[in-house]
Amino acid sequence: MKNRFIGTLLGAAIGDSMGMCVEEIPMDEVILHYGDKITDLCEPHPASPANFLRKGETSSEFEIVKMVAQSLAEKKRLDIRDIIERYIRWYEQEELHSYVDPYFLVAVEAIKEGREIERGGSSVEGILPAIPVGMYHYTNPILAVEGTKAVVMLTHRNEIALDAASALAVAVGESLQARFYLQDEYGYFIELLKTFVSKDETKFYLERVKTLLDRDATYEEAIDEIGNGSYALEAFSQALFIFLKTPEDPENVIINAVNAYGNYGGDTDSIGLIAGALAGAYNGEEKLPAIWRTKLVKYKEIVELADKLYRVALH
Numbered sequence: 001m002k003n004r005f006i007g008t009l010l011g012a013a014i015g016d017s018m019g020m021c022v023e024e025i026p027m028d029e030v031i032l033h034y035g036d037k038i039t040d041l042c043e044p045h046p047a048s049p050a051n052f053l054r055k056g057e058t059s060s061e062f063e064i065v066k067m068v069a070q071s072l073a074e075k076k077r078l079d080i081r082d083i084i085e086r087y088i089r090w091y092e093q094e095e096l097h098s099y100v101d102p103y104f105l106v107a108v109e110a111i112k113e114g115r116e117i118e119r120g121g122s123s124v125e126g127i128l129p130a131i132p133v134g135m136y137h138y139t140n141p142i143l144a145v146e147g148t149k150a151v152v153m154l155t156h157r158n159e160i161a162l163d164a165a166s167a168l169a170v171a172v173g174e175s176l177q178a179r180f181y182l183q184d185e186y187g188y189f190i191e192l193l194k195t196f197v198s199k200d201e202t203k204f205y206l207e208r209v210k211t212l213l214d215r216d217a218t219y220e221e222a223i224d225e226i227g228n229g230s231y232a233l234e235a236f237s238q239a240l241f242i243f244l245k246t247p248e249d250p251e252n253v254i255i256n257a258v259n260a261y262g263n264y265g266g267d268t269d270s271i272g273l274i275a276g277a278l279a280g281a282y283n284g285e286e287k288l289p290a291i292w293r294t295k296l297v298k299y300k301e302i303v304e305l306a307d308k309l310y311r312v313a314l315h
Helices: 002-022 027-034 060-075 080-092 102-113 130-136 141-152 159-177 182-194 200-214 219-226 232-245 250-258 268-283 299-314
Strands: none
Touching: 002 060, 002 130, 002 159, 002 250, 002 268, 002 299, 060 080, 060 130, 060 268, 060 299, 080 102, 080 141, 130 141, 130 159, 130 268, 130 299, 141 159, 159 182, 159 200, 159 232, 159 268, 182 200, 182 232, 200 219, 200 232, 219 232, 232 250, 232 268, 250 268
């Protein structure tokens, strides 16, 4: 199980680090710049929002995951006040969040100033705390969903964001336990996720993922039919489809997730992060290519954090 915990955070970091290189870059620009789709950690494309980062670094999306994971690991419980304090400290270091979802920053600013947070915000960044909370409560999906909603509502008070986050938290916990043989049982897996969401739109997206898998749709068809933007249901559903298409091949999952830009560009770092987390949870650290893991700038720090979170989650 420890191997799977480490795999979850490393998979998320790798997917984010590779995906940030081509975020919002259309396919023809990717091919022109890199010669082909990307298959390794690399320098961000000059037009990527992450162009100021180096190869192997992670973006603001993974920082959100890391902050919540660090709080859970250090406090040994879900401490909302501590998470708020971490968010505020991060907000005050502007160099760390140059292109994160504006809604996330506006919400943290409101918390800092003691103002009421506006309702809304359905971007994928808002649902990312579901990954560490899903890890912490991996054996109890009900607690995972309750905890996830409490953290997500700090910044995104939107029912779609809460639904997508709930499904993601349960998906992480179930992947860690590997209770489903996902090659054949993806339908049961998706049906389970549906029981933890409330909006018809969310159920529609989940059903669309199942339909695409049933007919062995291509990755290009999934982009056309689900979308690949920053809208939480698009990015999550796209990542879920890519993971469930080849669940036992994390290398293939991550490569296809980070190259999910389509003809017009997409939120490839978020899609890569979520798909990488699920593939890492299901398969463990050892099945993630070592050449990717060791190129992460904060590889050892991520492994240590996952180890701490694992030990806390066991008790």
